[in-house]
Amino acid sequence: MRLNEIGEFGFIKRFSEKHFQNLPKGYTGIGDDCAVIPNIGGHEYTVSTDMLIEDVHFVRSEIGGYLLGHKSLAVNLSDLAASGSTPCGAFLSIAVPGDVEVEFLDSFMDGFYKLSTVYGCPLLGGDTTGSRHGLAINVTVIGHCPEGRSKGRDKSLPGDIICVSGPLGDSAAGLRYILDPSLERNDNALKLIRRHHAPKPRILLGQQLGSISQVHSMMDISDGVASDIRHILQRSNVSAMIETTALPISPTLRETGLGSSTINELALCGGEDYELLFTVDPAFYTQEWANKMKITAIGRITAAPGQQVIYTENGISTNAFGGGYDHFAC
Amino acid sequence: MRLNEIGEFGFIKRFSEKHFQNLPKGYTGIGDDCAVIPNIGGHEYTVSTDMLIEDVHFVRSEIGGYLLGHKSLAVNLSDLAASGSTPCGAFLSIAVPGDVEVEFLDSFMDGFYKLSTVYGCPLLGGDTTGSRHGLAINVTVIGHCPEGRSKGRDKSLPGDIICVSGPLGDSAAGLRYILDPSLERNDNALKLIRRHHAPKPRILLGQQLGSISQVHSMMDISDGVASDIRHILQRSNVSAMIETTALPISPTLRETGLGSSTINELALCGGEDYELLFTVDPAFYTQEWANKMKITAIGRITAAPGQQVIYTENGISTNAFGGGYDHFAC
DSSP, X not given: OBHHHHHHHHHHHHHHHHHHHTOOXXXXXXXXXXXXXXXXXXXXXXXXXXXXXBTTTBOHHHHHHHHHHHHHHHHHHHHHHHHTOEEEEEEEEEEEOTTSBHHHHHHHHHHHXXXXXXXXXXXXXXXXXXXXXXXXXXXXXXXXXXXTOOXXXXXXXXXXXXXXXXXXXXXXXXXXXXXXXXXXXXXXXHHHHHHHHSOOOOHHHHHHHHTOTTEEEEEEOSSOHHHHHHHHHHHHTOEEEEEGGGSOOOHHHHTTOOOHHHHHHHHHHOOOOOOEEEEEOTTTOOHHHHHHHTOEEEEEEEOOTTSOEEEEETTEEOOOSSXXXXXXXX | OBHHHHHHHHHHHHHHHHHHHTOOTTOBOBTBSSEEEOOOTTEEEEEEEEEEEBTTTBOHHHHHHHHHHHHHHHHHHHHHHHHTOEEEEEEEEEEEOTTSBHHHHHHHHHHHHHHHHHTTOOEEXXXXXXXXXXXXXXXXXXXXXXXXXXXXXXOOOTTOEEEESSOXXXXXXXXXXXXXXXXXXXXXXXXXXXXXXXXXXXXXXXXXXXXXXXXXXXEEOSSOHHHHHHHHHHHHTOEEEEEGGGSOOOHHHHTTOOOHHHHHHHHHHOOOOOOEEEEEOTTTOOHHHHHHHTOEEEEEEEOOTTSOEEEEETTEEOOOSSSOGGGGOO
16 A cells, blocks of 8 residues: 555554553643643753655665664654753654555554654654655654753863763664675674664663763764764864774674774764763773773873874874774764 | 755854854754753743655745745744744754755755744754755744643634634645746736745734633644644534635735635635634634734634534535535645
8 A cells, every 4th residue: 555545644643643642741742733842840951853865864675664763763862862861752754755655654653653662752743745756754852851961062171081882883884784785694794784774872871971960071973983073072172082992893893804994994984873972071980980881981082282083003193094094084 | 056065064054153143041052962942931842843845845946045944944933823832943954965056055044044033943953964856854943832821723612713814825826826837927926926935924923812811722724724624623523614705815816817716715725824723712702803913703613513614605505616615625
């Protein structure tokens, strides 16, 4: 069955009831011109939005409906995680060609719904419309956190320890398998492809780190550490040193047989990790705390001018790595 | 100059500074993973989102950059107006093919910015991305209003007077001139085309009506009264009578020379008026108040079963009008 057989309202009917039943007290969801989010005393509201375009951000036949629904919400929840917020709700706009199968859309909405229930982020509204050329998806998420406690990128200080929350490069390696049909899709490859298609937003960790005043800046890693750290450096007017041997690499990525140079490039430049990147007061940071939180220190914020990153390998500055670190201005 | 010559960040730089400078106290805007909207004590938050797709919602060469920027925000502000809200801010996602002229995008952002300053709705964040096939635009707006005072569609009562805020059908007539190159574009035609391209969100009227408890339901007219009133009937479980001779028609539309049957069809079914449709307690409504507010009574909510609309012409029920009112289930 195709979308143009059931129309816009037919499609909306298929998923709206269960989101409606999940609505927390005081909320108004799907069905009015505006959704209503109640006031949470002493809290401020955090908002982020991300757009996914067919054949730019995803290949429909590769990712499938369910994981596309998951990922559309996950990449937005990752932004809420980066600010240390608790989700309030999500808004989904979707432009769909009329010949798309309704079963694909049902799977999409199932993937979206499942993740929304895991993180308590009900679908509160949106827009459905036609498209002449492929799917266009936009999700806006709204969260809340105690007043003055949302994390940004502008509070890093020289001496801060730069940390990341999980293994880097898996998603980019997965994308490499998707884009190159000549590569064998063994078990490791399938795990990496899944990491690319089904990122796990770090909401709970974000909330924990958000509640620690000694965590100075925080963001999620969407374009790769090498590119994303620059936003913190620019907003905070600081520089950084990153130790490449400290980058957390998953056993799955190690076992692919890709060379360490390629693996480090994927970890620094690959993007779409959706892990957290943050800087911590060195007086607060301990190895014990890092182990408990399952986070990894990868470098230091410095007072050097120029908002530059210096990469080191075992403490020695290196400017040539698979063609030079300049490439890491991805 | 084309977009792919300056890239995503080059484009963002061209407009972000002036939005940044306009930021109200306590807000965090463009530049972090999340924007931050401060808590307004005693107020709740209202949210709406709308997507505009090239060649579905607009023809790029017809509307031009400036009015497209205006309209992208205006149709969203219209939803805030319908809930009686005061705008907090807007989020813009835009997918752009790399060969689009930067000057077009500058005009787009100028139109967006101008309207955002008129209604105090600063751009707080968004997403820019590439597109393979045409522009895709999504805007999310967030507003606030006193707790429990946002209007919905579910509070209409039998006896309520159905009102609209302004002339109907102009926008649909304008679209007719856009789509049919054989029609002469005289002064009237150009005015109607402008009504289609540059809707004026009824924010101030929405706030005034929102503060009146005897206004029971409210929505904006995006698909045409005949289609939109059904949402109120369904949500409030009531029926309606609409007097077709009461529909407010602008002198411009009257003077086009289109027959009265066509004009009424445009007014009822045309859509994209972005005026307000609301129902008022009859004990509150007076003609004097209607004149003062520049609103028009067009019918009554009834207790009849079936959530149906009966159309009348000078008080006499009519079921045949340019092919029958069934067509008004647009």
